Amino acid sequence: MEAKNIEWKLAMPRDEESKGPAPVWYEAGLRHAWLPYSQMKTATAPLPVVRTHGCRIVLADGRELIDGVASWWTACHGYNHPYLRAAVERQLAVMPHVMFGGLAHEQALVLARRLAALTPGDLDRVFFSESGSVAVEIAMKMAIQFWRNRGVPARRKFLAFRGGYHGDTTGAMSIGDPGAGMHKLFAPLLPAHHIIDLPLDEEAAAGFAQCLERHACELAGIIVEPLVQGAGGMRFHDGAVLQLLRKSADRYDLLLIFDEIFTGFARTGSLFACEAAGVVPDILTLSKALTGGMLPLAATIARKRVFDSFWSDDPARALMHGPTFMANALACAAANASLDLFEREPRLRQVAGISTALEGGLAPCRGFAGVKEVRVKGAIGVVELDNIGDLDSLRARFAQEGVFIRPFGSIVYLTPAFTIAQEELATLTGAIVKVVAQSIAT
Ligand SMILES: Cc1ncc(COP(=O)(O)O)c(C=O)c1O
Numbered sequence: 343m344e345a346k347n348i349e350w351k352l353a354m355p356r357d358e359e360s361k362g363p364a365p366v367w368y369e370a371g372l373r374h375a376w377l378p379y380s381q382m383k384t385a386t387a388p389l390p391v392v393r394t395h396g397c398r399i400v401l402a403d404g405r406e407l408i409d410g411v412a413s414w415w416t417a418c419h420g421y422n423h424p425y426l427r428a429a430v431e432r433q434l435a436v437m438p439h440v441m442f443g444g445l446a447h448e449q450a451l452v453l454a455r456r457l458a459a460l461t462p463g464d465l466d467r468v469f470f471s472e473s474g475s476v477a478v479e480i481a482m483k484m485a486i487q488f489w490r491n492r493g494v495p496a497r498r499k500f501l502a503f504r505g506g507y508h509g510d511t512t513g514a515m516s517i518g519d520p521g522a523g524m525h526k527l528f529a530p531l532l533p534a535h536h537i538i539d540l541p542l543d544e545e546a547a548a549g550f551a552q553c554l555e556r557h558a559c560e561l562a563g564i565i566v567e568p569l570v571q572g573a574g575g576m577r578f579h580d581g582a583v584l585q586l587l588r589k590s591a592d593r594y595d596l597l598l599i600f601d602e603i604f605t606g607f608a609r610t611g612s613l614f615a616c617e618a619a620g621v622v623p624d625i626l627t628l629s630k631a632l633t634g635g636m637l638p639l640a641a642t643i644a645r646k647r648v649f650d651s652f653w654s655d656d657p658a659r660a661l662m663h664g665p666t667f668m669a670n671a672l673a674c675a676a677a678n679a680s681l682d683l684f685e686r687e688p689r690l691r692q693v694a695g696i697s698t699a700l701e702g703g704l705a706p707c708r709g710f711a712g713v714k715e716v717r718v719k720g721a722i723g724v725v726e727l728d729n730i731g732d733l734d735s736l737r738a739r740f741a742q743e744g745v746f747i748r749p750f751g752s753i754v755y756l757t758p759a760f761t762i763a764q765e766e767l768a769t770l771t772g773a774i775v776k777v778v779a780q781s782i783a784t
Pocket residue numbers: 473474475476478507508509510567572573601602603604605629630
């Protein structure tokens with residue numbers, strides 16, 4: 343890529359509110375970085391961050407933004423939580439990392455035991471990896487090989503749902519919404535699965551039943567983001583849908599996979615969405631808030647019957663997966679500390695309080711022409727617009743209001759840290775009401 347193609351619009355550091363020039367590392371390094379989900383030629387430049395604390399992001403020019411996103415929904419205890427930091431620092435002094443092949447360490451095994459105890463039913467075996475997408479790939483491999491190990495190799499497809507998002511790796515893309523712009527380009531190259539509407543109404547339920555009737559014999563399982571389809575548009579459904587999926591999976595002897603990478607760790611109001619729905623999936627994926635947003639870590643957790651199909655004297659029945667940094671000791675230490683915080687601090691009560699504040703704070707948007715829907719579940723608040731306009735300028739407007747909010751698709755949303763102060767939350771919702779009103783008026 344030629345330097346002249348990287349004409350960055352340094353919107354934030356150079357606008358009139360900026361207190362100084364962008365730092366040298368920013369100007370020099372940005373020319374060499376390839377940023378996520380961005381048309382690099384036209385994208386507004388990212389904001390240079392030098393520090394985080396609590397629910398604040400500190401920019402290079404000294405300004406502080408109140409964070410409405412919690413770093414893609416990970417930093418559930420706020421940034422730099424002293425308890426998490428201390429746990430990671432202690433582990434850093436002893437052993438930052440050791441490979442998990444042929445070796446095991448306390449932080450990983452303690453975490454595996456705790457996750458097995460926290461998740462419902464006999465979700466008992468934890469396979470660690472380092473990102474959500476990989477956790478989903480592993481879930482898919484587990485499900486396909488479950489059937490192969492049981493002598494049914496034809497069962498290797500998945501039933502997944504429109505509006506779903508499970509990650510950016512090949513397998514994860516193949517079960518995401520094929521109509522979603524993001525991965526459309528790759529759709530013809532991906533393995534074909536059955537992607538249908540969630541059975542939310544009679545017509546969709548009939549389509550779901552028909553799909554199972556026709557294709558169950560080639561399906562390894564059903565995969566869903568329970569209660570909230572996140573990156574696909576923050577769409578909500580209720581527990582009854584998940585109970586129907588469980589019943590149908592049992593009827594056709596399919597594995598049910600819950601991707602709780604977004605919903606896990608209290609985001610929807612209970613520790614796990616599966617718990618709220620009263621459904622035990624056969625495989626569960628977790629990541630994002632698993633380490634309280636400190637370090638990358640993911641887990642794919644299997645029920646006993648899934649694990650048992652791999653338990654054999656035959657090496658060919660083993661799960662052949664092992665990411666280099668799986669069960670990283672620093673990340674596991676952060677995750678154990680994060681679980682301590684969930685035990686010791688009133689996170690579920692805080693989520694309930696955030697829910698109420700989001701309802702009240704975003705309610706004025708309901709009256710705006712051009713607002714399609716305002717919805718809240720747990721610590722997720724969404725304003726969906728008919729026509730969102732230019733996302734980049736909307737994001738810049740939020741920054742000018744002193745908040746970090748990152749609209750996508752047709753939605754403006756908040757997923758703050760559970761520790762956010764009432765006034766900070768009020769500033770976030772106030773900024774949304776103001777900016778949405780202005781954007782509709784223009
Ligand atoms: C439900 C769900 N699954 C999987 C992923 C992919 O996780 P990662 O970005 O860590 O690969 C995401 C990320 O947003 C997600 O929300």
